[in-house]
Amino acid sequence: MTKDYTQLWESLGLNLGKHEGLLTVLSDAYKNIYLSQKNRPEGMKYFDFVISEVHGLRIEELYEAKKNKRKVIGTFCVYVPEELILAVDGVFVGLCAGAEVGFEEAEEYVPRNTCALIKAFMGFKLAGLCPYAEMTDLIVGETTCDGKKKAYEIFNDITKKMYVMEIPNMKNESDRILWLNEVEKFKIKLENLTVKKITLDNLKKAVNIVNEKRKALKRLSKLRAYDPVPISGLDALLVNQISFYDDPIRFTQKVNELCDELEERVKRGEGVFPKGKTRILIAGSPFAIPNWKLHAIIENSGAVVVGEESCVGSRNYRELTDEKFSTVEEGIQKIASRYLTIDCACFTPNSERIDNIKNLKKALNADGVIHYSLQFCTPYMMESFKIDKLVDFPFMRIETDYSMEDFGQLKTRIEAFLETLQ
């Protein structure tokens, strides 16, 4: 941290003692997992800085934004249309959900066998450890899975800040109508919250900002197709994770600077690892900061992660919003259509996801796919069984959570899988 934020944290009502402990653990983990990597691109220094200030400078920025009457909107899912939040000059931030924090407190509100991501967002809040949650004016949930859908009811009892968007279960015509209606309702909700109107001008600008961010992330993804790969999976994952927290314009610029550097590396035939490493595509559940376990295991077992078919990954940037619209209404329609292309396992059927995995594996020259499900994440867990039967390339199912208890067992299984790929 560049300075002392104690007063800020105190004003947010954080549990200072525990928060100090959390930051120490996070900082140590980051040193061990990230800073120990070799041949990192220079461009990662920005993202290292962001992480070191994730509960500091960024929170101060949000504090300043709020002083300037901007609203802070917390989200948990790639289904929440960022474009609308930006159009009303709002700030969107992903909330803390990636560490085994406050689980004891959370288990008084949700069952023990709830997925770690849900227990974490409840736990972070209940333990007073998520400055983002405290900064929010509104927290937007969605009905993507049973766990989140029902936990949001309870989270609303605790925070009184929830707004839930309904994601349908299918993608038929009536679902498209329902979802468009949800996006329109969200627009009105944001306009009322911010006392600002969404206009053609601010909507076009917002769509462009988000599209540029997605393009930068796509550009980064494509650079991972090269052998030798110019960036580690861990570093690329971090960039994807930070996309949910950082200012989108600054973030896009920094990702593009990183990509410029990676392009130079590619031209020089330089990589972060030697050429010929076993290449893994990870598919499945999201990876919230600081959930780096699976990438760390794979890259410490002699392979490299070349892509994430994940909400913190390709599901977040694969599709752009069509910028050709000439009324606000038409813009809302384009946004709604774009979001309904997301191949979340919450849909039935969701056969496009299998195609997307196949295409991504091919595009990234991956040797095999590791399907990762958070424990009790039923949609992805179930879908992985189906995919397993339908693909003809090396495919491994993994189910895990945030604890380190299964670290050894996972490493053994992954090493065995990697051996079959050589």
Place this chain on the structure above:
Amino acid sequence: MTKDYTQLWESLGLNLGKHEGLLTVLSDAYKNIYLSQKNRPEGMKYFDFVISEVHGLRIEELYEAKKNKRKVIGTFCVYVPEELILAVDGVFVGLCAGAEVGFEEAEEYVPRNTCALIKAFMGFKLAGLCPYAEMTDLIVGETTCDGKKKAYEIFNDITKKMYVMEIPNMKNESDRILWLNEVEKFKIKLENLTVKKITLDNLKKAVNIVNEKRKALKRLSKLRAYDPVPISGLDALLVNQISFYDDPIRFTQKVNELCDELEERVKRGEGVFPKGKTRILIAGSPFAIPNWKLHAIIENSGAVVVGEESCVGSRNYRELTDEKFSTVEEGIQKIASRYLTIDCACFTPNSERIDNIKNLKKALNADGVIHYSLQFCTPYMMESFKIDKLVDFPFMRIETDYSMEDFGQLKTRIEAFLETLQ
């Protein structure tokens, strides 16, 4: 069994050896749990007979129905409109889903930590032990939970018979439109399958048949409010379970005959147990045949179960369909509205369920509520935590599956809870 059905089972492709074993286990369990009860109403003899012939005479009836060009429709959920199936002269049957059967086979298709009901319906089919599944022309699923929603995709790969109705996640205006559209689509599906038209006449008759069935079940429920209670919870549960399998007209008649007898008992002040027993309302997940574990434990611990706030219980019969309609279209609307009153935990929010539990507890003079969730049944599990915080009467959460491994532990916990009620 009244006769030898081996040939019929063979023609359905059942695994004869395993099926024989299953029937023996079922028969023994029934003797131990049901036939050992004292003071049973005479009217239960019919239901004893139905159970003894559940894989025999009823299957033969379905076989005869199919010979007469009637279609057999398998269902898993109270959200599937029976009225429409009856209107096209179809037969609806619940599929086998209540026992730990074929789990090893099922776990090749779905994760181990999937709810027992889902593993059971997959297991029964995969092990060749459900004659109902084999008799079906169509199996109707619904998107009530992540587990079923995704398992149906896999079940369709196995059976090629699935049709899935979309249940929305909320009950807003756009959800009502979506659901009405689903009911209309289901009507067309059934008309195409049976090559029969739904007319005002056959729809009115069908609505009446189903309403009469629900009225009989409501009548039975109300009789359980008396002290001493004229029927055991186990017997009442069985009647509710059989409502998903039996011919609805015959079933209604038999339930009403049973209720006549129970009314006489009430008049005489006679009960199946002595007056003053501790009275329990069970709330939560469904109980598929032969899932009698929880009722058996409670009634062997000195209390009586007076109601089931469950799909196999009040959720199945609480609301009737308005019979006042003068076109098919209007009838479909009335049916769609009626089904959307069901307070399944799949909805968010679902606050009417809490009121329904409170009202049912009061109406049945229950001393306490035991909330029962099938393990990994996220919607009910999560909702039970919320309800627990909102009610001011004795409330206990239980999470279990079909195995007998936790029998002792459950009994200890339940006995401790019952002690607090005395």
